[in-house]
Amino acid sequence: MLVLFALSFLATVPATAATSPSAPQPVWATLNALGYGNYPGGNEQFTVFVVNTDSPPLGNVSLINETLAAPALPPAYNTGYAIGLPVQLASGQAILSTINLEIPANFTQSNFTAAVVIDLQIANGTSFFSKQLTESTTVVMLSLPGTITPTSSTTSGVPSSQTTTQSSGVSSGLFYAGVGVLSVVVIILLALLVRARGRPQPSPRAK
Numbered sequence: 001m002l003v004l005f006a007l008s009f010l011a012t013v014p015a016t017a018a019t020s021p022s023a024p025q026p027v028w029a030t031l032n033a034l035g036y037g038n039y040p041g042g043n044e045q046f047t048v049f050v051v052n053t054d055s056p057p058l059g060n061v062s063l064i065n066e067t068l069a070a071p072a073l074p075p076a077y078n079t080g081y082a083i084g085l086p087v088q089l090a091s092g093q094a095i096l097s098t099i100n101l102e103i104p105a106n107f108t109q110s111n112f113t114a115a116v117v118i119d120l121q122i123a124n125g126t127s128f129f130s131k132q133l134t135e136s137t138t139v140v141m142l143s144l145p146g147t148i149t150p151t152s153s154t155t156s157g158v159p160s161s162q163t164t165t166q167s168s169g170v171s172s173g174l175f176y177a178g179v180g181v182l183s184v185v186v187i188i189l190l191a192l193l194v195r196a197r198g199r200p201q202p203s204p205r206a207k
Contacts, residue, residue: 025053026052026053026054026055026056026057026058026061027050027051027052027053027058027061027089027120027131027133028050028051028053028133029048029049029050029051029116029118029133029135030048030049030135031046031047031048031049031068031114031115031116031135031136031137032046032047032048032049032137033045033046033114033137033138033139034046034047037100037103038103038139038140038141038142039103039141039142039143040103040104040105040106040107040108040141041103041104041105042102042103043100043101043102043103044100044101044102044103044139045098045099045100046068046080046098046099046100046101046114046116046137047096047097047098047099048066048068048082048096048097048098048099048116048118048135049094049095049096050063050066050089050094050095050097050118050133051089051093051094052089052090052091052092052093052094053091053092054091054092057091057124058122058124059122059123059124059125060088060090060122060123060124061088061089061090061120061121061122062086062087062088062089062120062121062122062123063085063086063087063088063089063095063118063119063120064085064086064119064120064121065081065082065085065086065118065119066081066082066085066097066099066116066117066118066119067079067080067081067116067117067119068080068081068082068099068101068114068115068116069114069115069116069117070101070112070113070114070115070139071113072109072112072113073101073103073104073107073112074104077101077102077103077104078101079101080099080100080101081099082097082098082099083097084097085097099116101114103141107141109141110140110141111138111139111140111141112138112139112141113136113137113138113139114136114137114138114139115134115135115136115137116134116135116136117132117133117134118132118133118134118135119131119132120132120133
């Protein structure tokens with residue numbers, strides 16, 4: 001029941017992740033990247049799902065550590081660890097952990113790959129050994145809110161680039177042009193009015 005509950009929760013999370021193995025595995029894992037902080041300066045959250053199906057039987061499983069690494073990020077940002085470990089996973093039990101990686105504000109790549117290494121210890125009564133699981137996922141970056149992807153242009157043989165920022169303001173060039181046209185129209189009307197008043201009025205004819 002616990003595994004079904006965890007799987008139903010995992011299915012509601014939008015992510016790019018590995019699926020469960022096609023061949024039966026006693027212990028397997030998936031890595032999910034959530035779409036909440038995948039932009040420069042954001043805090044991207046990952047979920048690591050580990051389940052002990054015990055099919056075929058493996059023994060007592062201890063989850064020792066989960067280390068997430070993203071080599072494309074700078075050293076101060078590229079590693080994270082799950083908290084609350086180690087724990088034991090009995091047959092049919094699963095655990096969902098979260099790990100956050102901060103993305104620096106000057107990060108310019110369009111995507112990056114993150115991989116998790118999961119350290120396990122197995123004891124089946126007659127032997128004791130260690131096991132590692134690895135999963136990876138790709139995070140697609142979004143632009144900063146309010147910006148459009150930079151475009152390049154060439155003028156007189158000299159390349160230049162510009163970044164357009166979305167805003168709700170009115171273009172100042174159009175605004176000033178509108179005021180200028182309106183002023184010219186007002187001046188012309190005033191000139192015509194003054195000219196019309198300056199003309200001599202014809203005297204009425206005697207009957």
